[in-house]
Amino acid sequence: MERINLLILSDDLDLRIEIKNLVNDEDFAISGYSGFSPEGKTKIVNKFPEVVLCAIRGDVPESVFAFVQDLLTAARGTIVVLANDSISVELVNKAAQYGIRKVLPIDGIGCDEFSSQIATVYKLEQQRVLDTNEGKKVRCKALGFFGGKGGTGKTTLAIGVAAQLAKAGKRVMLLDLDLQFGDVAMALDIDTKNSIVDLVQDRGGITIENINGFAVEHSTGMSVLCAPKSSEFAEFVTAAHVERIIDIMRPYYEYIIIDLPASFSDTTITACENCEEIFLIYNNEILSLRNARVCYSILEQLHQREKIRFVLNKFEKGLVKTEDFEEMFQTKMFATVPADYAAALSSINRGLAVTVAHPKSAISKGISDIADKIIEAHTGVVPIKEKETKRKPFFKK
Numbered sequence: 289m290e291r292i293n294l295l296i297l298s299d300d301l302d303l304r305i306e307i308k309n310l311v312n313d314e315d316f317a318i319s320g321y322s323g324f325s326p327e328g329k330t331k332i333v334n335k336f337p338e339v340v341l342c343a344i345r346g347d348v349p350e351s352v353f354a355f356v357q358d359l360l361t362a363a364r365g366t367i368v369v370l371a372n373d374s375i376s377v378e379l380v381n382k383a384a385q386y387g388i389r390k391v392l393p394i395d396g397i398g399c400d401e402f403s404s405q406i407a408t409v410y411k412l413e414q415q416r417v418l419d420t421n422e423g424k425k426v427r428c429k430a431l432g433f434f435g436g437k438g439g440t441g442k443t444t445l446a447i448g449v450a451a452q453l454a455k456a457g458k459r460v461m462l463l464d465l466d467l468q469f470g471d472v473a474m475a476l477d478i479d480t481k482n483s484i485v486d487l488v489q490d491r492g493g494i495t496i497e498n499i500n501g502f503a504v505e506h507s508t509g510m511s512v513l514c515a516p517k518s519s520e521f522a523e524f525v526t527a528a529h530v531e532r533i534i535d536i537m538r539p540y541y542e543y544i545i546i547d548l549p550a551s552f553s554d555t556t557i558t559a560c561e562n563c564e565e566i567f568l569i570y571n572n573e574i575l576s577l578r579n580a581r582v583c584y585s586i587l588e589q590l591h592q593r594e595k596i597r598f599v600l601n602k603f604e605k606g607l608v609k610t611e612d613f614e615e616m617f618q619t620k621m622f623a624t625v626p627a628d629y630a631a632a633l634s635s636i637n638r639g640l641a642v643t644v645a646h647p648k649s650a651i652s653k654g655i656s657d658i659a660d661k662i663i664e665a666h667t668g669v670v671p672i673k674e675k676e677t678k679r680k681p682f683f684k685k
């Protein structure tokens with residue numbers, strides 16, 4: 289089992305050492321120490337400990353309860369445990385009121401007992417989160433757009449599908465996780481200073497308020513959280529951040545559309561693990577076919593195979609046939625989007641989703657079919673197609 293990340297919080301330096309000796313290092317990795325100060329809070333928020341262990345001898349002051357309350361809002365998902373030398377029923381009740389999961393004695397308890405009590409609280413909490421997330425997942429779908437080859441159309445399709453879902457009245461977040469070379473902002477003509485890096489570095493932590501603050505409300509109706517403007521900032525975003533961001537977004541969106549880079553980085557793998565479906569975007573040429581096979585087998589090793597949906601983009605007759613793909617992977621193609629270079633290029637130049645710039649084009653039809661299939665699979669309702677209204681000619685012949 290992975291060790292539980294624990295941070296010890298006490299203003300008393302001797303007590304910090306006493307507590308450290310009560311925690312075994314088989315189950316716990318101590319990620320740091322700090323006091324009940326604003327700096328302490330920032331440290332905790334940045335370190336994302338799984339458990340914060342507050343230790344106090346004597347009466348627990350009101351300020352400590354206020355600190356814990358504040359902390360739990362900023363560092364969601366962190367569990368707080370209190371160690372005290374004069375436990376009373378009043379203290380236990382008050383601690384519970386403020387969200388402290390357990391009150392433990394400091395004296396007369398061995399290292400094994402002390403550690404095992406914290407580990408049990410942690411496991412129970414994990415189970416509870418898992419259960420509630422299962423519920424959330426029914427309502428929210430996180431969908432990754434991926435492929436191991438550059439330029440196959442991941443971004444174009446992620447943007448188009450997100451815009452179509454928003455047009456259908458769904459609450460959509462478009463998350464650009466191509467952290468080094470993300471170009472969603474450019475493709476949608478979004479001029480923002482803020483990106484996912486500002487979110488993960490913010491002192492307030494990854495909260496829905498901060499996500500809303502750093503994301504952009506786009507004219508299509510969707511929210512967009514952009515990748516950093518410059519590639520050197522990519523390393524500030526970790527896999528743990530990605531998991532947390534997706535998890536916190538879930539209750540607020542029906543669809544989280546994730547644009548991914550053409551590589552298996554830690555953040556990409558975590559995003560895939562946290563998605564319900566992974567759209568593998570390929571083109572019908574031989575190099576793409578080879579690459580699809582490699583990606584498929586890596587995702588299979590990562591136990592993500594069931595989530596894969598193949599999309600053949602820039603489809604042109606005369607190249608590798610759809611049936612060849614299907615035979616190779618023993619699975620049906622989820623969708624085929626035709627090549628339409630004029631529409632794709634002009635929409636990029638105008639800073640619009642192709643489905644907005646050229647709604648009647650072949651590529652937009654392909655994208656809108658994908659969005660319809662996603663809605664149908666999620667809700668069981670087949671979206672009603674907009675009727676094609678032909679303009680009447682001015683003059684009768």
Ligand SMILES: Nc1ncnc2c1ncn2[C@@H]1O[C@H](COP(=O)(O)OP(=O)(O)OP(=O)(O)O)[C@@H](O)[C@H]1O
Binds near residue numbers: 439
């Ligand atoms: N169906 C299509 N028909 C014609 N051109 C397309 C189609 N889909 C995407 N394109 C064009 O292909 C180019 C690459 O598209 P896009 O940026 O979406 O690919 P990507 O897979 O996200 O690339 P990267 O791996 O660099 O992130 C763009 O110029 C885009 O306009």
Ligand SMILES: [Mg+2]
Binds near residue numbers: 442444466471547548
């Ligand atoms: Mg891209």
